[in-house]
Amino acid sequence: MALRADGTVWAWGVNDLGQVGDGSTTNRNIPVQVCATGQTAPCSQFLTGVTAIAAGASHSLALRGDGTVVAWGYNGFGQLGNGTFTDSTTPVQVSNLANVTSIAAGTRHSLALRADGSVRAWGYNGFGQLGDGTTGGSSNTPVVVSVLLNATSIAAGGDHNLAARNDGSALAWGFNGNGELGDGTNTNRNVPTSVSNLTNVKSIAAGGNHSLALRTDGTVRAWGSNASGQLGNGTTSNANVPVQVCDVGQTAPCSAFLGGISALATGSNANHSLALRAAGTIRAWGDNSVGQLGDGTFTNRTVPVPVCTYGQTGACRYLDGVTAISAGGGHSLAITSPHADVRIALSASPEPVSNGGNLTYTVTVRNSGPSAAENVVFNDTLPTNVRFVSAHPSRGSCQVPPAGSTDTVTCSLGTLGNGVSTANSIVVTVRATPGSTVTNSATVTSSTSDPNPTNNSATIQTPVS
Missing domain, CATH: 2.60.40.1530 (ntegrin, alpha v. Chain A, domain 4)
Structure with a gap:
């Protein structure tokens, strides 16, 4: 999906469950505009006033300027949050939700951060990812995430979630089979638990089974599954506490570490990681089976590599002038503004x-x-x-x-x-x-x-x- 400066939303790709939002279930290989709520194909009105978007495995979310949220696509676990389990090919209003400042979409669940620092969750709860103290089933309307206050940002992974707080700490809940909660155990949690040995957190990102945190000093920490090298520490060993991401060209044990980072990205079903440098270039690491690292190869990387500019292969000229990054399960996106x-x-x-x-x-x-x-x-x-x-x-x-x-x-x-x-x-x-x-x-x-x-x-x- 893409959010344009005029507040409209455009989407493309697999659409078997209506996740593109154009009123159809036809796959789209070029961007199409997402319809307004209440529309049927062919739509005559389109979604406007949007300030943020999020894409799950088969559902999509949009935050509007008035603090409300709409959703579309697969709804088998209630991840659209409209009180039903019915899929929708156009946006529907998420129930009982207002004053939202940011959103996140997991594989089968959704999150919203409210202006008061509290968090709401809805959708699948098989591993406690709704964070309300229960495990199992699902909820088709938002519930309050327990014991979580003063959150400043949120991220939703495959079946786990992260929240950064205004004191620089981070919390996690949901599935923990690979250590993606970072609390030193592999025990699932149905309420938020503190991520160990992590301070001065600026932002967080959640992958399929791993987690990332950007610290205020521009360095990056990672934890969870590392089968494809997505933790970036030069190994393929899982970690249930945060480890520091190595710099380009390092081998384990690393002596130099990634720095100068301004943003992170991974996807709710992704096994690779992206980091945007303040200089406008990208570093990528982890799974590269379909070229999602953008380095001109299909080789997995256990430490970060620079991303090539378009049309380049091998020893390439690097992509620069980047202002934003995003990652899906097997692909990566960047907005560039070359200067x-x-x-x-x-x-x-x-x-x-x-x-x-x-x-x-x-x-x-x-x-x-x-x-x-x-x-x-x-x-x-x-x-x-x-x-x-x-x-x-x-x-x-x-x-x-x-x-x-x-x-x-x-x-x-x-x-x-x-x-x-x-x-x-x-x-x-x-x-x-x-x-x-x-x-x-x-x-x-x-x-x-x-x-x-x-x-x-x-x-x-x-x-x-």
Whole structure:
């Protein structure tokens, strides 16, 4: 699913139980708009005012701006929360639920965090994942999660849940057969229990049978099932207490650890993990059987690897400019907003230059990243007191005025990767009075968004002898 800035929701993929929300059970291989509540196909009205979305194994949730929640798709365990066990191909209102600030969808259950820091749960309860002190059966309307106050974020996994609290601690409940509750045991819990040895939690994420926590220092902890390396500690051994995720290129026991992380993602039936770096790149680890790590291979990874940009394989250029990440059972998604700090500098030789002599300008264009800069072009409007001789770009091509004239030199440099610099020369003959100066200016542009336009122009003055 995707939430657009205008508050509408679009979905695609398997739709056998109506989880796409377009009023049908037809699989969709391109995004379609999710219908409004009460609609039937073909829908004439569509869901609007949405601020957050969540996808379970076969059901979907949407949080609206008024604090209410709607749901659609499979409802065999009451995970739509509307008081029935009937599937719905369009959104239905979740009953008795208001003032919600965030939502999460597990495999067969759902969660909502309210503004007062309390949590509601509904759906399947076979392992105590509703957190109300009972085990077994299901609930088709929301129930209060016991002993949980001051929650700031929530996550729903396969059959377990996580909550971070405002004191930096984390709680977990539900299935614990792989240690995914992180309490040092493998005992299921039907009320929240504290995750061991974990403080300063900023956010959490829950996978099929593993859990992740981002700490305020930008490091990551993981616990639970590790059969595919999804804990990222260089092993495939389960852990029922948090372990620190290793850095890229490490082997167990690791001596360096992943840092600079701003967000985490995994899916309620996923065995892989994603981390978004503050610099806008992604690290991934765990199951890669269908390429969900995006590193150009199908090899599982027990420590993080960089994610390639689109169209790349093997030793690839990395995806950058990423602003958000999400993970499904066997796939991963990223929203990208590439930006590149392209800058230009001028130098001249010789200095001073004699009247009638040749002057060579070196135009240096550099991409300081973090993304690749597409369609880079620099323009050098030659001074009126020089005459063009030649231009020599280090890459690409230039449009030049006739020799002996004065006009603008335009050079197209193509794509410059992060950190790439080019030095381009322009030769002119000076026609100026001794004692005067020759003033030259150049500018650079790119079709990629530039966060720092103040260094997109340069000027140099050369004395004439």
